[in-house]
Amino acid sequence: MAKEYVVAILGATGAVGHRMIEQLAASSIPVKEVKLLASARSAGTQLKFRDQTLTVEETTPDSFEGVDLVLSSAGGSTSKKFLPEAVKRGAVCVDNTSAYRMEPDVPLVVPEVNPDTLAQHHGIVANPNCSTIQMVVALEPIRRAFGLKQIIVSTYQAASGAGQSALNEFYQQARDYLDGKEMQANILPTKGDKKHYPLAFNLLPQIDVLEDSGYSHEEWKMIHETKKIMVGDMNSPEIKVTATCVRVPVPISHGESVYFEVEDKSATVEQIRELLAQAPGVVVQDDIQHQIYPQPINAVGKGDTFVGRLRPDYENKGAFNMWIVADNLLKGAALNTVQNAEELVKRGLI
Amino acid sequence: MAKEYVVAILGATGAVGHRMIEQLAASSIPVKEVKLLASARSAGTQLKFRDQTLTVEETTPDSFEGVDLVLSSAGGSTSKKFLPEAVKRGAVCVDNTSAYRMEPDVPLVVPEVNPDTLAQHHGIVANPNCSTIQMVVALEPIRRAFGLKQIIVSTYQAASGAGQSALNEFYQQARDYLDGKEMQANILPTKGDKKHYPLAFNLLPQIDVLEDSGYSHEEWKMIHETKKIMVGDMNSPEIKVTATCVRVPVPISHGESVYFEVEDKSATVEQIRELLAQAPGVVVQDDIQHQIYPQPINAVGKGDTFVGRLRPDYENKGAFNMWIVADNLLKGAALNTVQNAEELVKRGLI
Structure with missing residues (x-):
């Protein structure tokens, strides 16, 4: 009989945590038991896994006794505190926070791109940042076929990337704005920072903290994670x-x-579109005649990465523009985490 | 005594038209009389110019008898129909539509960038597209100092760029979404196209029609207008x-x-920031320590172009990223039109 796994979900009550429970339920992982873990504040909450009702427990080091697999999305400091405890007790952890992503001995994995690096894990596998995942899923087939010299990306990131409380704040701001009331901001652009600004009917060119280099931490994540995933x-x-x-x-x-x-200047838009149409996890939505292109409202709840508006820079042979959309809570977080766990199981690495 | 001008505003009842009236009232142009012109549907509307109440008239060729200056923003086909009639009757027209922008003998002018080309007009001066204007205002000081090799721009364009009716539709969509109702779309992404999609809580990577080249008409406008304004x-x-x-x-x-x-690879962020701080029409909002950067809600109603998040591409000497915000209805339309008219008056070209 195939091995069955005891799975702990750390940060079970968050926006990503909820989706991890759903994605785990829909996955191929043989689950013996699920433990839902969160902070003391959320302990006692009841949540469904398949047809079972489970009670969320407060996370302690001993929560990981007997656990085979941890899916973690409770913030970087929580991961730093508890994942070593889980590893000590024999669990393998897939961590959706930024805590371990840049550690040289922690694989940073998108299953469509670099699944072989999973074999190098020492108990922790890191899930990349949401904005990185969808970009590398779309670019990797192109890199393999034509080589990749340079990426210049501008993101349009959703409120839920800052967590459920940021999403709630955003909706409240939108209601207040339309009711002619002043918008309140206590979380966005980023919880830990000093100043807060409304996002509703506005644009905030700050995600995570801004560093002395001039770049935000989110921008550095995209730069370093992309290099680590694609080049190692x-x-x-x-x-x-x-x-x-x-x-x-x-x-x-x-x-x-x-x-x-790309390196290979002979690459054409048609070749790239064909490659992407065959690529795992990618859906091409690129039909100019019929105004078909990726839109956030159509991507919500889907596990794919949607690509469109592909066109050459007519003044730079080998350079192209494209537009990528994916559900940041699914492929950008919960789904990729569970897919990594599925790969670990499939490869006997857990 | 200085000459006084009879000014006609064509498209007076639109979102840009309203602002043209306000900007004309605030300008240095000596106004003898204002005529407000629009379609038959809007004729009879009463609008204020300074302390006068004026009645909007239906536009006919004869509306331009005795008019010295026309400020036009009633759509490309209206400009094509009426501006030659106005020129025939001796008026000089500043046109905010795309009708004449690419005509070789029509100056396409941003006063901070290429005011000298105004002298070449044959009755019509074109106002660039909103997204082009704010970009060239910010880039021209950099081009003059260091030369400019390449521009790669991703825009985040406001609903009002598609007109007052699109803006109204957008607000209604936002209300419906928050009330749990289905959003209706009859205008956006672009009035003349076949399919319409909701913009509220969504992103639409289509502005104006999409062409067989893969680019939207808006994207081509940015490409060709920028070259015409900066290089001629x-x-x-x-x-x-x-x-x-x-x-x-x-x-x-x-x-x-x-x-x-830029051409000159010795250029530094500090030099560019200093240049921009001195540049006409530009306000630098770039203080990482205090989370200061341009935001749309802060730019509304202002005439300046706001620039921030300036930082080098650390892997490409001479390449930089920056974030630009401006009120698309003011600097992007009504204000730039009136500024062009002011320059024409100042230079005795009218």
């Missing part, structure tokens, strides 16, 4: 990457305007 | 330009994520 080295000069990350007044699903330059 | 030739290879234009759920003020590469 977060500082690799092989693919140049630069990013501008902007929060937009959309609840769920990130958009990305991506300019990329 | 809409097809000049001197500055490479590519654009991705996206409509975002914001009522007023466009955002732009601009990646640019």
Whole structure:
């Protein structure tokens, strides 16, 4: 009989946590038991896994006794605190926070791109940032076929990327604005920062904290994670990457305007479109005649990465523009985490 | 005594038309009389110019008898129909539509960038597209100091760029969404096209019609207009330009994520920031420590172009990212039109 797994979901009550429970239920992972873990504040909450009603427990080191697999999305400091405890007790963790992504011995994995690196894990596998995942899913087939020299990305990121409380704040702002009331901002652009601004009917060119380099932490994530996932080295000069990350007044699903330059200058739009149509996890929505292109409202709840508006830079042979949309809570977070766990199981790495 | 001008405003009842009336009232142009012109449907509407109440008249060729200056923003076909009639009757027209922008003998003018080309007019001066104006205002000081090789822009364009009816539709969609009702779309992404999609809580990577080239008409406008304004030739290879234009759920003020590469590789962020701080029409809002950066809600009603998030591409010497925001109805339309008219008056070209 196939092994069955005891799975703990850390951060079960958050926007991503809810979706991890759903994605785990829909996955191929043979689940023996699920433990839902969260902070003391959320302990006692009842949530469904398939037809079972489970009670959320407060996370302690001992919560991980007997656990085989941890899916974690409770913030970087929670991961730092508890994942080593889980590993010590024999669990393998797939972590959706930024805590371990840049550790050289932690694989940073998108199953469509670099699943083989899972074999190098020492108990922790990191899930990339939402904005990185959808971009590398769309670019990897192109990189493999034509080589990739440079990526210049501008993001259009949804409110839910900042968490459920940010999403709630955003909706309240939208209601207040339409009612002619003043908008209140206590969370966005980023919970930990000093100033807060309304997102509704506005644009905030800050995601995560801004660093002295001039880049936001989110922008650096896109740069370093893309290099690590595609080339295996977060500082690799092989693919140049630069990013501008902007929060937009959309609840769920990130958009990305991506300019990329390939090595093989003979590459055509038709070849790239054909490649993407065959690529795992990618859906091409690119029919100019019928005004078909990816839109956030159509991507919500879907696991795919949607690509369209593909066209050449007519003044730079080998350079192209495209538009990518994916559900940031699913492919950008919960789904990719569960897909990584499925791969670990399939490969006998857990 | 200084000459006083009879000024006709064509398209007086639109979102831009209203602002043209206000900007004309605030301008240095000595106004003898104002005629407000619109379609038969809007004739009879009463609007204020300074302390006068004026009645909107239906536009006919004879409306332009005795008119010195026409400010036009009633759509391309209306301009094509009436501006030659106005010119025939001795008026000089500043046209905010796309009707004449690419005509070789029509100056396409942003006063901060290429005011000297006004002298070449043959009765018509074209006002560039909203998304072009704010970009060239911010880039021209950089081009003059360091040369400009390439521009890669992704836009975040407000609903009002599609007109007052699109803005109304957008607000109604937002209300319906928050009330749990289905959103209706009859105008956006672009009035003349076959399919319509909701903009509220969504992103639409289509502005104006999509062409067989893969680019939208808006994207081509940014490419060709930028070349014509900066280099004097809409097809000049001197500055490479590519654009991705996206409509975002914001009522007023466009955002732009601009990646640019200069000729002089010694250029630094500090030098560019200093240049921009001195540049006419530009306000630098770029203080990372205090989370200061341009935001649409802060730009509404202002005449300046706001620039921030300036930072180098650390992997490409001489390349930089920046974030530009301006009120698309003011600097992007009504204000730039009136500024062009002011320049014409100042230079005795009318």
